[in-house]
Amino acid sequence: xxxxxxxxxxxxxxxxxxxxxxxxxxxxxxxxxxxxxxxxxxxxxxxxxxxxxxxxxxxxxxxxxxxxxxxxxxxxxxxxxxxxxxxxxxxxxxxxxxxxxxxxxxxxxxxxxxxxxxxxxxxxxxxxxxxxxxxxxxxxxxxxxxxxxxxxxxxxxxxxxxxxxxxxxxxxxxxxxxxxxxxxxxxxxxxxxxxxxxxxxxxxxxxxxxxxxxxxxxxxxxxxxxxxxxx
Amino acid sequence: xxxxxxxxxxxxxxxxxxxxxxxxxxxxxxxxxxxxxxxxxxxxxxxxxxxxxxxxxxxxxxxxxxxxxxxxxxxxxxxxxxxxxxxxxxxxxxxxxxxxxxxxxxxxxxxxxxxxxxxxxxxxxxxxxxxxxxxxxxxxxxxxxxxxxxxxxxxxxxxxxxxxxxxxxxxxxxxxxxxxxxxxxxxxxxxxxxxxxxxxxxxxxxxxxxxxxxxxxxxxxxxxxxxxxxx
DNA sequence: ACCTGAACACCGTTCAAGT
DNA sequence: ACCTGAACACCGTTCAAGT
Numbered sequence: 001x002x003x004x005x006x007x008x009x010x011x012x013x014x015x016x017x018x019x020x021x022x023x024x025x026x027x028x029x030x031x032x033x034x035x036x037x038x039x040x041x042x043x044x045x046x047x048x049x050x051x052x053x054x055x056x057x058x059x060x061x062x063x064x065x066x067x068x069x070x071x072x073x074x075x076x077x078x079x080x081x082x083x084x085x086x087x088x089x090x091x092x093x094x095x096x097x098x099x100x101x102x103x104x105x106x107x108x109x110x111x112x113x114x115x116x117x118x119x120x121x122x123x124x125x126x127x128x129x130x131x132x133x134x135x136x137x138x139x140x141x142x143x144x145x146x147x148x149x150x151x152x153x154x155x156x157x158x159x160x161x162x163x164x165x166x167x168x169x170x171x172x173x174x175x176x177x178x179x180x181x182x183x184x185x186x187x188x189x190x191x192x193x194x195x196x197x198x199x200x201x202x203x204x205x206x207x208x209x210x211x212x213x214x215x216x217x218x219x220x221x222x223x224x225x226x227x228x229x230x231x
Numbered sequence: 232x233x234x235x236x237x238x239x240x241x242x243x244x245x246x247x248x249x250x251x252x253x254x255x256x257x258x259x260x261x262x263x264x265x266x267x268x269x270x271x272x273x274x275x276x277x278x279x280x281x282x283x284x285x286x287x288x289x290x291x292x293x294x295x296x297x298x299x300x301x302x303x304x305x306x307x308x309x310x311x312x313x314x315x316x317x318x319x320x321x322x323x324x325x326x327x328x329x330x331x332x333x334x335x336x337x338x339x340x341x342x343x344x345x346x347x348x349x350x351x352x353x354x355x356x357x358x359x360x361x362x363x364x365x366x367x368x369x370x371x372x373x374x375x376x377x378x379x380x381x382x383x384x385x386x387x388x389x390x391x392x393x394x395x396x397x398x399x400x401x402x403x404x405x406x407x408x409x410x411x412x413x414x415x416x417x418x419x420x421x422x423x424x425x426x427x428x429x430x431x432x433x434x435x436x437x438x439x440x441x442x443x444x445x446x447x448x449x450x451x452x453x454x455x456x457x458x459x460x461x462x
Numbered sequence: 463a464c465c466t467g468a469a470c471a472c473c474g475t476t477c478a479a480g481t
Numbered sequence: 482a483c484c485t486g487a488a489c490a491c492c493g494t495t496c497a498a499g500t
Contacts, residue, residue, distance in 0.1 A: 053491090053492070053493090054492085054493060054494085055491085055492075055493085065493090065494095066494085066495095069493095069494075069495095074493075074494075075493065075494090
C-alpha cells in the first residue's frame with residue numbers, strides 16, 4: 001500500500017566471499033542500532049503503527065527477537081528512534097538573506113510537514129513520544145530563524161509553539177484523513193444520512209472537499225502576519 | 232492519579248428487593264452500551280490509553296469478557312465511543328448577538344479544548360478515530376457560527392480546518408507535555424547536556440517555561456484576525 | 463560484547479454453547 | 482436477546498544461558 005523506503009540496499013555478496021546458495025541469500029550483516037531503526041521505519045511504512053512488532057521486526061532482520069533487546073531498551077525506544085529518524089533534516093537551501101526570514105520559516109515548516117506526511121504513522125506518534133535530536137534540531141533552527149528575524153525573546157516561545165501546533169495539527173489531520181478511507185466513507189454516509197442534523201458541514205462538503213495544502217499555507221500566513229516583529 | 236468521572240452512580244437496592252449480603256454489594260445492573268462507554272472512559276482516565284483492555288473493562292463491569300462483544304463490534308469501537316462521549320457539548324451560553332461571533336467562536340473552541348484536556352488520552356486518540364456525532368455536532372456549530380458571521384462559503388472549509396488544526400495541535404501538544412514528566416525531565420537533561428548544540432531553545436527554556444493557555448489564545452487571535460470576513 | 467530459546471503473563475477475538 | 486468459557490494466535494519482556 002504505502003510506499004516503502006529503500007532502507008538498507010541489498011548488497012551483492014563481495015567477490016572472494018564464500019558463495020551462499022542462491023535460494024538463501026540472507027547474508028545478513030550483524031545487528032546494529034542503525035539497521036534496527038531503518039527496518040523499523042520500513043515496517044511502519046508498510047504495515048502502519050500496529051504493524052510494528054518486536055517479533056516481526058526481528059524476523060525482518062533475520063535475528064532472534066531477544067537480540068533486539070541488547071541494542072534497545074524496549075519497544076518504546078524503537079518508536080522514539082524511528083520517529084526521530086524520519087525527521088532528519090536535509091539542510092536548508094543555504095544562507096538566505098536576513099530579509100527573507102518569512103520564506104525561510106515557511107520552508108522549514110513545509111519541509112517538516114512533508115517529512116511527516118511521507119510517513120503517516122509519524123504524525124500520530126510524535127505527540128506521544130520523547131523529543132529526539134532531530135526534532136530538537138528542527139526546533140532550534142526555527143527558533144534561531146525567528147530570533148534573528150527580530151522576534152523578541154519574550155515572544156519567542158509563544159511563536160514557536162504556535163507554529164509547531166499548526167504543523168502538528170494540520171499534519172495529523174491530513175494524515176488521518178488520508179489514511180482511513182473507510183472512516184471517510186462512513187463519515188460521508190453518516191453525514192448524508194443525517195443531513196438535517198449537520199446541514200452546514202454537509203453543504204460545504206467539509207469532509208470531502210478539503211484543500212489540506214491550501215489550508216496549511218493560509219493558516220501559516222495568518223500566524224506569521226500576527227507573529228511578525230513590529231518594526 | 233487523574234480524576235475519575237462519577238460514571239454510573241451506585242444505586243441503593245430498591246426496597247422490597249431481596250437484600251444481598253453486605254460484603255458482596257455488586258448489584259450490577261445489566262450490561263448496556265451506555266455502561267460500557269462510561270466505564271471505558273473511567274478506565275482511560277485512570278490508566279491511560281494502554282490501560283484500556285477488553286478484559287479489564289469486563290472486570291470493572293462485573294461481566295465476562297465476551298459479553299462486551301454483543302454490544303460492541305471490537306475494541307476500536309470502544310475507543311470511538313469513549314472519544315465521542317468525552318466531547319458531548321454542554322450547550323453554549325445562549326443566543327449571543329450576531330456581532331459577537333468572535334467571542335462565540337472563541338467560546339466554542341475553548342470549551343472543546345477544555346473537554347479534551349480533562350481526558351488527556353482523548354487528544355492523542357482523536358486524530359486516529361472516526362468522527363462521532365458529538366464531534367460532528369461541534370463542527371456543525373462552528374461552521375454555522377462562522378457562516379452567520381459572514382465568512383463566504385468558499386472560505387468556510389479552510390476557516391474550519393484552520394481552527395480545528397489549531398485546537399488539535401495545541402491540545403495534543405499540551406496534553407503530551409503534561410503527561411510525560413519523565414520525557415520532560417529527559418528532554419531537559421538532554422538539552423542542558425547539549426546546550427552548545429541547541430543554544431537558542433535552551434536559552435528560551437522552550438521545554439520548561441511554556442504558557443500553553445496563552446499560546447492557544449494568541450494563536451487563535453491571529454487566525455481569527457486573518458479569517459475575519461472583510462467588510 | 464553480542465546473541466539466543468524457553469517461559470511468563472498478558473492481549474483481542476472466534477466459536478460453539480448456554481439461557 | 483443476551484451472556485459465557487475455552488481456545489487460538491498472537492503480544493512484550495524476564496531470565497538464565499550460550500559464544
